[in-house]
Amino acid sequence: MAVIGCGDMEDAHQQVFAGLGDRITVIGTADVVLARAEHAAQALGAPRAVTDYTELLDDADACLIVTPHDLHYEMGMRCLRAGKHVLMEKPMAVSEEQCLDLIHAASTAERQLMTAYPMRFHPLVAHLRELVAAEAYGEVIQVSVYTEQHTEHPEGHWIRSAARLGGGQLFSHGCHYVDLLLWMLGEPVRGTHTGTRRGTPWMEWEGTSNAVIEFASGALGYHFGTWGARATRHGYAIHVHCEKGMLEADLTRGLLYAHHPWAGEARAAASPGGSPRPRARRGTHGGARRLQTPRRRTRPLRRLPGQRRQPAHRRPGQPARAPRDLAALRGRAARRGRRPARPRAERGMGPTGSGRPPAGVAQPAQIRW
Structure with missing residues (x-):
């Protein structure tokens, strides 16, 4: 060669x-x-x-x-x-x-x-496509692809030229993910694309783009891509929304999740006589099958001014804990020369901050490469 x-x-x-x-x-x-x-x-x-x-x-x-x-x-x-x-x-x-x-x-x-187009050969993407083709979670409603990165080449580099690049971010980089949408969803019917140079003034054409494609099956494909991301952690992900759940490929961390729907609605619809069964109480998984739990922590969840504190999970009959005075705790820890432990609501996974998923939502499955 x-x-x-x-x-x-x-x-x-x-x-x-x-x-x-x-x-x-x-x-x-x-x-x-x-x-x-x-x-x-x-x-x-x-x-x-x-x-x-x-x-x-x-x-x-x-x-x-x-x-x-x-x-x-x-x-x-x-x-x-x-x-x-x-x-x-x-x-x-x-x-x-x-x-x-x-x-x-x-x-x-x-x-x-x-x-x-190497993304077709990525292990997560290849397995995701197998699940889509097998309709593991039923018919596909929409596939959404998100790519975030900061790509700023030096002055005079050919990528800054729309004529040499052939267009903007979508044409140069988004084509990988449009190819994946076509591979997974089949024959396209029509589509739209909008883009902006805002945040990427070094580009002659768009540096951030949004593309939507409608397919003959009725499914939708979506791609968001940017070369102007400014963050300590950028992400690449594919979300496949289906009739019976959602598949999520986290390309940044090499994980594939299988998300189950909230089971409360399904049990209510299936109850005898049409009378709804009691909804799952806060802190349970709503009867959904719990799959392997990825053991990783997220960054602390921060509340906006005036936002109500989410209650932590507790056993039935257990009284709620009084809110902790964070300012006092941190001031005391600073005087003692050590870092205070973050309360549960700040250090957990999910909006409840307890380390458990929200009520009725099963933990996702995990496949690691």
Whole structure:
């Protein structure tokens, strides 16, 4: 394989090549900056590093194209016409016409043309798609994808240019997740997209986007993506809302949750004579099957001024505890030179702050990779 382009994405591809071992041989690297090509060649064990990628075509069976988006079409067509298989870093090209030309060229040359959409091969995503296809929780109502990151390249970088990027955040990065929505939900009918440069002034087009797609099945797909997130912890997640519950893939932490619906409504509907059974009392799981509990704590829940304190869980008949004077406790601890313990309502999981889920909601299942 010839690696064409040794810039920002080259490090990610190096990790993949390392995992493939002797299943693939890199015969050479190419980049307009020779030093980058030489560095990549050394890391990948390639014997050649050049500035003109066409010098590698005679010795290559396939080409990996990892260049600015506006160069994909020309390089892809050159490689396909030379009889090479092509793995194209996303997006395939910057226009529909260019994409169709590349597909036609690959078909004519009887060579493989593939766009690099690695999210389909993520273990959590692959398992999530299996559950969706099997209708493990019934028919899908909506799949929502959330991606948050801060991506601000230096002045003069090609990603800042809408012409070279092919658009904005949705076109460059959101395409991964639009691909997942199509993979999971099938044939799209129509969609909308809105975006803004607010918070990402370095982008010529949108740095934050919201896309909604309606599918032939009646299900909806949604993607929120931003390159302007500013937080101590950014998140990547996929929520699949179904008739019988919700599936949640926490891509940031590598966890897959299976959320059950609140069981109180189901028991009321199923009770003899239509008379509702007593609702689950606060602090129980409402009869829902409790699954494996992820043992992790969240950050303290903070109340806004004037917000009522949520009561902690307690046994039937047990009197409620008097609210603790947090200011007095913290002042006393400060005078003693130690950090005060946070009260239960601040250190627990869930809105009740007790370490248990809200009434009637089962703990989610956990799959860890």
